[in-house]
Amino acid sequence: MTTMTDVPANAARDADFSAVDRAAVLAALAAVLPAHGLMHEEEDLRPYECDGLSIYRQVPLAVALPDTEAQVVEVLRICQTMGVPVVARGSGTGLSGGALPHAHGVLLSLARFNRIVTVDPRSRTATVQPGVRNLAISEAAAVHGLYYAPDPSSQIACSIGGNVAENAGGVHCLKYGLTVHNVLRVRAVTIEGDIVEFGGLGLDAPGYDVLALLHGSEGMLAVITEITVKLTPKPLLAQCVLAAFDDVIKAGDAVAAVIAAGIIPAGLEMMDQPATAAVEEFVHAGYPLDAKAILLCESDGTPEEVAEEVARVRQVLEASGATEIRVSRDEGERLVFWAGRKAAFPAAGRISADYYCMDGTIPRKRLGEMLQAIADMETRYGLRCMNVFHAGDGNLHPLILFDANVPGELERAEHFGSEILELSVALGGTVTGEHGVGVEKINQMCVQFNEAERATFFRVKAAFDPKGLLNPGKAIPTLNRCAEFGHMHVHQGQLAHPELERF
Amino acid sequence: MTTMTDVPANAARDADFSAVDRAAVLAALAAVLPAHGLMHEEEDLRPYECDGLSIYRQVPLAVALPDTEAQVVEVLRICQTMGVPVVARGSGTGLSGGALPHAHGVLLSLARFNRIVTVDPRSRTATVQPGVRNLAISEAAAVHGLYYAPDPSSQIACSIGGNVAENAGGVHCLKYGLTVHNVLRVRAVTIEGDIVEFGGLGLDAPGYDVLALLHGSEGMLAVITEITVKLTPKPLLAQCVLAAFDDVIKAGDAVAAVIAAGIIPAGLEMMDQPATAAVEEFVHAGYPLDAKAILLCESDGTPEEVAEEVARVRQVLEASGATEIRVSRDEGERLVFWAGRKAAFPAAGRISADYYCMDGTIPRKRLGEMLQAIADMETRYGLRCMNVFHAGDGNLHPLILFDANVPGELERAEHFGSEILELSVALGGTVTGEHGVGVEKINQMCVQFNEAERATFFRVKAAFDPKGLLNPGKAIPTLNRCAEFGHMHVHQGQLAHPELERF
Numbered sequence A, B: 001m002t003t004m005t006d007v008p009a010n011a012a013r014d015a016d017f018s019a020v021d022r023a024a025v026l027a028a029l030a031a032v033l034p035a036h037g038l039m040h041e042e043e044d045l046r047p048y049e050c051d052g053l054s055i056y057r058q059v060p061l062a063v064a065l066p067d068t069e070a071q072v073v074e075v076l077r078i079c080q081t082m083g084v085p086v087v088a089r090g091s092g093t094g095l096s097g098g099a100l101p102h103a104h105g106v107l108l109s110l111a112r113f114n115r116i117v118t119v120d121p122r123s124r125t126a127t128v129q130p131g132v133r134n135l136a137i138s139e140a141a142a143v144h145g146l147y148y149a150p151d152p153s154s155q156i157a158c159s160i161g162g163n164v165a166e167n168a169g170g171v172h173c174l175k176y177g178l179t180v181h182n183v184l185r186v187r188a189v190t191i192e193g194d195i196v197e198f199g200g201l202g203l204d205a206p207g208y209d210v211l212a213l214l215h216g217s218e219g220m221l222a223v224i225t226e227i228t229v230k231l232t233p234k235p236l237l238a239q240c241v242l243a244a245f246d247d248v249i250k251a252g253d254a255v256a257a258v259i260a261a262g263i264i265p266a267g268l269e270m271m272d273q274p275a276t277a278a279v280e281e282f283v284h285a286g287y288p289l290d291a292k293a294i295l296l297c298e299s300d301g302t303p304e305e306v307a308e309e310v311a312r313v314r315q316v317l318e319a320s321g322a323t324e325i326r327v328s329r330d331e332g333e334r335l336v337f338w339a340g341r342k343a344a345f346p347a348a349g350r351i352s353a354d355y356y357c358m359d360g361t362i363p364r365k366r367l368g369e370m371l372q373a374i375a376d377m378e379t380r381y382g383l384r385c386m387n388v389f390h391a392g393d394g395n396l397h398p399l400i401l402f403d404a405n406v407p408g409e410l411e412r413a414e415h416f417g418s419e420i421l422e423l424s425v426a427l428g429g430t431v432t433g434e435h436g437v438g439v440e441k442i443n444q445m446c447v448q449f450n451e452a453e454r455a456t457f458f459r460v461k462a463a464f465d466p467k468g469l470l471n472p473g474k475a476i477p478t479l480n481r482c483a484e485f486g487h488m489h490v491h492q493g494q495l496a497h498p499e500l501e502r503f
Helices: A022-032 A042-048 A069-082 A134-144 A160-166 A210-214 A248-260 A273-283 A303-319 A331-342 A344-351 A364-381 A409-426 A444-448 A451-464 A479-491 B022-032 B042-048 B069-082 B134-144 B160-166 B210-214 B248-260 B273-283 B303-319 B331-342 B344-351 B364-381 B409-426 B451-464 B479-491
Strands: A062-064 A086-089 A106-109 A116-120 A125-128 A183-189 A195-199 A223-230 A237-245 A267-272 A293-301 A324-327 A354-357 A385-390 A395-402 B062-064 B086-089 B106-109 B116-120 B125-128 B183-189 B195-199 B223-230 B237-245 B267-272 B293-301 B324-327 B354-357 B385-390 B395-402
Touching (some): A022 A062, A022 A069, A042 A062, A069 A086, A069 A106, A069 A223, A086 A160, A116 A134, A125 A134, A134 A160, A160 A223, A183 A210, A195 B451, A237 A248, A237 A303, A237 A331, A248 A267, A248 A293, A248 A364, A267 A273, A267 A331, A273 A293, A273 A331, A293 A303, A303 A324, A331 A344, A344 A354, A364 A409, A451 B451, B022 B062, B022 B069, B042 B062, B042 B106, B069 B106, B069 B183, B069 B223, B086 B160, B116 B134, B125 B134, B134 B160, B195 B210, B237 B248, B237 B331, B267 B273, B273 B331, B273 B385, B303 B324, B344 B354, B344 B395, B354 B409, B364 B409, B395 B409
Parallel strands (some): A086 A106
Antiparallel strands (some): A116 A125, A183 A223, A237 A293, A267 A293, A354 A395, A385 A395, B125 B223, B183 B195, B237 B324
16 A cells, blocks of 8 residues: 555644754764765655555654674764654564654664574574564574574564564464564664663563563663564474354354463464455465454464364364364475465455455454454445454454555545444453554553553653653654544544443 | 561661651541541551561561551552651561561551452462462362462462562572562552553563563552453472482582473472471471482373373483482372472471571573582581572572571571572672562672663662652662772771672
């Protein structure tokens, strides 16, 4: 999707920084960075104007590409002294605009921090720089039979630093946890230029859990320069169960039943019929096209464990009304089962001019209700929606299909998306499962959190960054913004979110 | 141990609050609490003068025992307005003095918050009040085949609120995680009296991870009023492997080898010969008394999983030089294997007038080195030490045996303990694994964290509690205190921690 809309207004973003003296900032940065580490010409800045959420674009004042931690310290000290915003960036694959540059700020790319410092098979850890790609860690650990478990779809390209900033998940996070559950220690530089380390090789560390706090903080608290991750033994075997259902509600309930039976599969994904149809045409995975929904349920471990778990999964799925069950017979068939699921986003791109990927999370037991509500919204907004879910952890990725060249469709898609997110909150879930808040979901944070909770976030932010220079305007809406957001909806003379009244 | 020593001095603790007007505070509290919810007579206060770390004692100004969240809000508003310290308390079983009262403060007991609000087998969660006992959650969930996994030794008595405050662990936390990994959501009251909720039923939540931040914060950020925990299916089978070693270093290395082989046992505990001898005499578990160390390694799951894992564990232990391996043949024998381990603390109490339990954590691969260093310290300090470890996660519980009635032994025991903790840090570990910092380990925090890191903690604290009223003087040492601590050691004319120079 290449359409541009206005970046959501945010007081902390739009105010205060227009007085930044561009020439003075460039001169100060040039004094601490090598020539190849500072860019300020329009054509050099252009590649950094957006991340994976390309509907919002903004070129920064300058791009800094430090080679060393000492240079990061100097850049941050300059920004702190001169009052200049700093937006840290990994690989720029984020989907919520978390790395969107600031017009008056420095885009601090960690791309050159791409060194794997150590891989220690004995402690089953790897220490890496933040610009290392997610998959590169697993590649480096493979010789020891180990891998790094969290696997966001972008794992070929996304950086581990960005994974920490967004607390990234992936298909396997149901069993193996999010990024925060797989990172043992981070080293970071504060906006004042102090070097700090939190966490360690032990299971717990004393003091406040700043390690966890940095996860998902979207570059707003500190700039990470080194990360120690936990490595996981590669399972001896993985096998995938594909189940078809003649009803989406039944499929949603089957997901809850699997988990309620005490099974934690390595992955538990769901696709509805429009999604299955779109990907089948694209990758020919052999999916049952008459099914209203399919589930993919992966089991991994020793052969004995897998055999035992697959038998139990089959039993639960049958009891939940599956109309067809197939178990992958070999690694080739397993990969074919997954090929369709992994092609869902490009498949949406093939059948629709544009699509808008949502990322709400709901309690598993509400999956059926949410699917019904989305079907109602399709009718009301006059737009189709393909549903692809990390069903096991209740993380939804509805793909709203639209054509930005048809007047009104973009706006309808945005409202459709907002309604899904706000319903997620009403059902006891959240506005983001793994893509982060960034600029995209900043309004919905007002629905998710009350004023005291948002005030807590602001105070935490101020504890690290009193001047508000680290990634201003992202993730945490200003109190004023939420007042306006609420007001706007009441002003239109109707209940903004009639769905919310139903539950 | 019932000996008393001086509570470590701490500027934030000892200053500022002497001007609190006792009569005015009592009058204000009496206006918002029922008569049975406020105590201020010496004999009523006495039972609250210490927690499980009984060497430090202090009666509070008053004890508040609210029945409702609204009363908690009122108590906190009064304390905020009048500048009165507040120390929250669960069951008082903590081992680091985290719930030690403040002389000029209110001891806020959550004992009446003892209601299990809901147990939901479908979402596998329970929502409970903070005063509910850890084991009571598992008892309530048992009918659904579920339990609450973290199992601190005190689980019969300790409260889930205290577990969150200290981020409690237990024998099974190696496989099932610490408290922070098993809590989905908390509801809390800020010192201003605002009600906030963080986390939720989804796997992740947007915004800063305040849920994690509250874990281990020792009541210094907010007062928790409701907790939603994750429930875990009860395994079908558990089996325990007992292995004997003729050398403690070999046993330590065997622990690292088990984990490095990709096995995550349900529990992996180690005891050295003095510990084995002490408990054998007490509970007659049939432990091999000629072994220099024994390991207990538990496997749980389906019968197939357990059989497969036990076989692999046996293989690794044999390769690591175990001189004898026994596998529990039935549930009765499994419980006997564990009975000795669980009796280690009372057994120490039987053979020694006093003992001091340490709680450092080190990387597993350094276990052998640490055991050797502790043996050296026994000679230097002239005190015996029994070693009982949550070996799988590198969490040490050395029990230093001494007699407080012998002049100098208490001081030697304290120095012995400090040296263990500081060596833990030098080996890449931490000063506490699961008992918290409280007042006990506040000096060692100066060794663990640099000035910028400690400044970060202070700012986080101020973000929640600008006046520093919530549990002042615990967990986070003042910068001034660390300066004094460092100075004191240099002043004695020698390197304070010669061990630190070795590694």
